[in-house]
Amino acid sequence: MVKADKIWSLLEEVFDPEVPVLTVVDLGVVRDVRLIGGKVEIDITPTYTGCPAMQRIEDDIHEKLSENGISDVKVNLVLSPAWTTDWLSDNGKKKLEEYGIAPPVDEPDKSVLFADPPKIKCPKCSSDNTKLVSQFGSTACKAQYQCNSCLEPFDYFKCLK
Amino acid sequence: MNALFEYLIRLGDDSLILGHRLSELCGHGPILEEDIAMTNISLDLIGQATNILQYAGEVEGEGRNEDDLAFLRYARDYKNLLLVEQPNGDFGMTIMRQFLFDAYRKLLFDRLIYSNNEQIAAIASKALKETKYHLRHSAEWVIRLGDGTEESHNRIQESLNTLWRYTPELFYQDEVEAELKNNGVLPGLDEIQSEWESYVKQIFDEATLSIPENNWKMEGGRKGLHSEHLGYILAELQYMQRAYPGMEW
Numbered sequence: 134m135v136k137a138d139k140i141w142s143l144l145e146e147v148f149d150p151e152v153p154v155l156t157v158v159d160l161g162v163v164r165d166v167r168l169i170g171g172k173v174e175i176d177i178t179p180t181y182t183g184c185p186a187m188q189r190i191e192d193d194i195h196e197k198l199s200e201n202g203i204s205d206v207k208v209n210l211v212l213s214p215a216w217t218t219d220w221l222s223d224n225g226k227k228k229l230e231e232y233g234i235a236p237p238v239d240e241p242d243k244s245v246l247f248a249d250p251p252k253i254k255c256p257k258c259s260s261d262n263t264k265l266v267s268q269f270g271s272t273a274c275k276a277q278y279q280c281n282s283c284l285e286p287f288d289y290f291k292c293l294k
Numbered sequence: 295m296n297a298l299f300e301y302l303i304r305l306g307d308d309s310l311i312l313g314h315r316l317s318e319l320c321g322h323g324p325i326l327e328e329d330i331a332m333t334n335i336s337l338d339l340i341g342q343a344t345n346i347l348q349y350a351g352e353v354e355g356e357g358r359n360e361d362d363l364a365f366l367r368y369a370r371d372y373k374n375l376l377l378v379e380q381p382n383g384d385f386g387m388t389i390m391r392q393f394l395f396d397a398y399r400k401l402l403f404d405r406l407i408y409s410n411n412e413q414i415a416a417i418a419s420k421a422l423k424e425t426k427y428h429l430r431h432s433a434e435w436v437i438r439l440g441d442g443t444e445e446s447h448n449r450i451q452e453s454l455n456t457l458w459r460y461t462p463e464l465f466y467q468d469e470v471e472a473e474l475k476n477n478g479v480l481p482g483l484d485e486i487q488s489e490w491e492s493y494v495k496q497i498f499d500e501a502t503l504s505i506p507e508n509n510w511k512m513e514g515g516r517k518g519l520h521s522e523h524l525g526y527i528l529a530e531l532q533y534m535q536r537a538y539p540g541m542e543w
Contacts (some may be wrong), residue, residue, distance in 0.1 A: 183341025212398040213416030267327035
């Protein structure tokens with residue numbers, strides 16, 4: 134019979150469709166794996182409510198497990214507890230930076246208006262001299278920054294708590 | 295009438311219709327960053343609508359899913375606030391509508407995370423985190439435009455004058471809310487209005503904007519009585535499912 138750690142290791146081969154260097158495990162999207170009789174149940178949670186990648190992630194999980202002979206699989210979408218960037222693994226943060234996306238850092242309370250944006254290190258040249266271009270970016274989970282030293286624009290994976 | 299279903303439709307339609315309104319700005323924002331911001335917020339709202347209407351369909355128990363509810367109801371069956379169906383207008387109008395709504399939604403979700411209905415609490419806890427981003431964005435723009443140039447001040451003041459009449463409806467309650475308050479589904483609902491009033495007043499003071507003095511109000515959305523704008527929204531929103539029933543891509 135298949136073991137839960139085997140499922141977890143297969144899930145480490147399922148990548149996020151929008152940030153393809155991260156696995157769904159790195160991202161903290163997989164919340165639980167249960168074996169009930171011969172059946173596998175997997176709980177996943179969205180990063181943002183409207184994240185269009187969730188259906189794709191669910192399909193990719195089914196496909197990966199089925200390639201490995203595991204077909205009796207149910208994927209549940211759970212909303213609570215709500216996803217937070219704290220669940221992004223350290224390995225995931227490292228991979229993000231190598232890919233050119235600055236990983237999340239702690240940010241000021243969102244009820245403070247016109248607060249100084251968090252100081253983000255440029256993932257290309259490592260300069261701390263960067264500026265926020267927009268709080269909203271190419272996907273719901275990212276903000277746009279630009280480096281003042283090397284002038285490269287880059288994505289910042291914003292902190293969600 | 296099933297009060298829980300009715301309330302979920304009210305909540306879900308607010309997200310759906312405002313999400314659709316903001317999606318109209320895709321490719322039409324005043325600057326690229328705001329185009330992206332508006333469509334990001336739109337996506338969050340449509341995501342909320344998906345979760346809420348999906349649950350509404352389960353509660354109703356007649357086999358309707360979130361798509362059936364979004365695409366196959368008639369205008370009188372939509373229970374969104376009149377505020378969210380108002381046209382985008384200029385950027386000041388879009389931002390003012392968003393600010394009035396975000397401030398209300400944040401306070402509402404602050405309460406709904408304590409609902410004894412686990413599904414509502416879960417949806418609210420997810421949506422609250424995003425709504426805080428939305429509110430920061432719209433509140434900062436209200437201040438920038440209000441306390442900006444003479445032109446930006448006049449235009450956003452005009453937006454406030456136009457939209458203020460729709461705000462009493464944010465706090466509309468009837469037997470639906472009464473029943474759900476009694477059984478613990480909607481905790482703290484009565485505290486929201488005064489907190490909202492003092493919050494928006496504080497932002498308007500900073501933005502040098504004044505709340506219009508006449509207290510004429512417009513409401514009807516919660517009963518399915520809409521402004522003329524909703525029909526046009528639905529004509530576009532529902533076109534594909536009406537023309538090609540059951541189509542998928």
